[in-house]
Amino acid sequence: MTMDFMKDKPIYQQLVDLICGDIIRGSLKPGDRLPSVREYAVEAGVNANTMQRVYKELEQMDITETKRGQGTFVTENRERLAELREETMLGLVESFIHNMESLGFTQREMIEVLQSKERGE
Amino acid sequence: MTMDFMKDKPIYQQLVDLICGDIIRGSLKPGDRLPSVREYAVEAGVNANTMQRVYKELEQMDITETKRGQGTFVTENRERLAELREETMLGLVESFIHNMESLGFTQREMIEVLQSKERGE
Amino acid sequence: MTMDFMKDKPIYQQLVDLICGDIIRGSLKPGDRLPSVREYAVEAGVNANTMQRVYKELEQMDITETKRGQGTFVTENRERLAELREETMLGLVESFIHNMESLGFTQREMIEVLQSKERGE
Amino acid sequence: MTMDFMKDKPIYQQLVDLICGDIIRGSLKPGDRLPSVREYAVEAGVNANTMQRVYKELEQMDITETKRGQGTFVTENRERLAELREETMLGLVESFIHNMESLGFTQREMIEVLQSKERGE
DNA sequence: GTGGTCTAGACCACT
DNA sequence: GTGGTCTAGACCACG
Structure with missing residues (x-):
């Protein structure tokens, strides 16, 4: 599923917004594991670095947590x-x-x- | 009056939006003359080129009209x-x-x- | 002046710390303009993207401000x-x-x- | 007791530091036996490989000694x-x-x- | 396999 | 010329 992006907003921002939406709406629940950076990158049809940046952004917003070598998870902090x-x-x-x-x-x-x-x- | 701009949107866009708002709201009326590019540039604390672009944009939207040597006016096309x-x-x-x-x-x-x-x- | 970096800490972090130090110590004062991303990258002997990241980090810490097309400045918020x-x-x-x-x-x-x-x- | 780790330092390092601290402080004394790798791994909520590395690190620092089949002990070399x-x-x-x-x-x-x-x- | 860092180089929008 | 985004690919430490 390659995605279609608005051209006036950075791709990484749109992805951040998308995932935020999923979390807020509840289709991603606390504790859920996100796809790996590389998986998601392929799925979204973007470069792995771009996806990396998305994940970093999410973590800085304190809505995901990274467990080294295990993956990225939606925070359990409800x-x-x-x-x-x-x-x-x-x-x-x-x-x-x-x-x-x-x-x-x-x-x-x-x-x-x-x-x-x-x-x- | 130097203005404060959102950093995620181009300055010229913000100025376009601002003036559009003034016109729509009616604080600028059909036929009103806008300040000269240079005046407005100084007033807004912006590069003259930037202001130039704003005026160009407004004209392309058909909401202002330029009369050579006289200045720029809000369109009378209500x-x-x-x-x-x-x-x-x-x-x-x-x-x-x-x-x-x-x-x-x-x-x-x-x-x-x-x-x-x-x-x- | 290519710099020497500790290997256990990311380069961009060390640069962030360095610049923070300069600001805190006062060798960079409020309103001062930082070198352009590319200039600084050359000076420090790192890739421009790395330097870019440094500047982004500084901005997120609210200790620098970016004026589009003009450069990056130490915040005037004392x-x-x-x-x-x-x-x-x-x-x-x-x-x-x-x-x-x-x-x-x-x-x-x-x-x-x-x-x-x-x-x- | 799963532990909470700083995210900027490797887990194994944090565990090494922790045990070093215990030894330096004296809550682990010369000759004391440490838990088995597996026990400790479970206790700390960590992968056994990680714990293995911790013990290896401690031994390389000459502050523990391994006696085959008996376990790992704090060195008696005061x-x-x-x-x-x-x-x-x-x-x-x-x-x-x-x-x-x-x-x-x-x-x-x-x-x-x-x-x-x-x-x- | 996981996230993370770094490089190199292209391209873009804004001033 | 300025900051910013994106790609592509290499490499690393960690678990």
């Missing part, structure tokens, strides 16, 4: 994961609000747009 | 402006929904968060 | 620098104490050794 | 142990001084910090 979910969501919401406000929309209007999207689209 | 407002807004909303969904949130939840933000904080 | 100095020093001291204690030395003895080093050696 | 204690301590002290000096601290300041730690905290 607090951290809850925190991650919360801060990621808040970040999205706030930047959404900020951007919409700078276009002159009120929060009431934002809610209305979302509601219309929910029903119809 | 349809285009309405359109811009709409497409910008829809882009924001859709990417917001997309990102939130990839975190496992439903549209219902998104609305709730926005509502809580509206009341509280 | 608080952060003072904090860095303090936390680095405390880290050293605490790990020193910890290691010495695990050899059965008391803090009194540590001080005595240091005092003897100060006078004679 | 001179060697005293020497070990001394060289370990000097190593720590010198690298401490070196690191602190490269941060711009004088030996006088180091002593003061240690003294404050002794009284306070």
Whole structure:
């Protein structure tokens, strides 16, 4: 499964976001082992170094842990994961609000747009 | 007034976005004259080339018009402006929904968060 | 000036430590521009990518700032620098104490050794 | 008792250091028998190969001796142990001084910090 | 086999 | 010219 990447964001970032999403959403659970750097690199159709960087980034965010020679695992620190979910969501919401406000929309209007999207689209 | 820029987005983009926002929001109205490239460059604390590119970009989006020797003006084509407002807004909303969904949130939840933000904080 | 590196610690780490030291010691001051990645790479006799990584690390520590196309600068946030100095020093001291204690030395003895080093050696 | 290891130092090294500490401190005395490789491996939650290497390392440092079929014992050569204690301590002290000096601290300041730690905290 | 470091060289966007 | 990304491939220490 080679992936398709947006061209305006670095590949490694997109992969970080993807894996974060998997963890937050719960399709990757605490303690789960991630594929090896090389496996994942092949699977995603990127260079091993790029994947390496992804893993490093994840570890710096404290959402994975590395056990030498054994692999990379989703942290068992559930607090951290809850925190991650919360801060990621808040970040999205706030930047959404900020951007919409700078276009002159009120929060009431934002809610209305979302509601219309929910029903119809 | 040197500005502070996000480091992950090109400066010229941020300036484009900023001016677009001003126009959409109405603090810049159809027919209004924008500062000269050089003035604005100084004001924003930016290289003149960068500002040049901003103006070029705005013109390509058909939201400004350049009159030789007189300066750059917000287009009087109100349809285009309405359109811009709409497409910008829809882009924001859709990417917001997309990102939130990839975190496992439903549209219902998104609305709730926005509502809580509206009341509280 | 090609440098000599310890072999048990990654080169990029040693360079990070070196530059941190320069900043903490004050031989690099807030606002100072660091050499370009490529210049420094040549000077230190390492690959440009390695140097790149060093700069990235420094930026993540919030002790340098990058201005696109202009270069990398020591942060002007003096608080952060003072904090860095303090936390680095405390880290050293605490790990020193910890290691010495695990050899059965008391803090009194540590001080005595240091005092003897100060006078004679 | 699975142990927690620093991630920047090899596990086997940390175990060597730990046991050295026990010996230097005297909680393991000359002539004492160490657990078998397998026992210790289980106890520490470590691969048996890793533990094997630890024991090999200790023997190469001349601070343990292996008697075939009987096990591994702390050497009875007390001179060697005293020497070990001394060289370990000097190593720590010198690298401490070196690191602190490269941060711009004088030996006088180091002593003061240690003294404050002794009284306070 | 695992993660990690380093090199060498290409290419890109931004200023 | 600046920082940044990506590839390709080698090599290492660890478990």
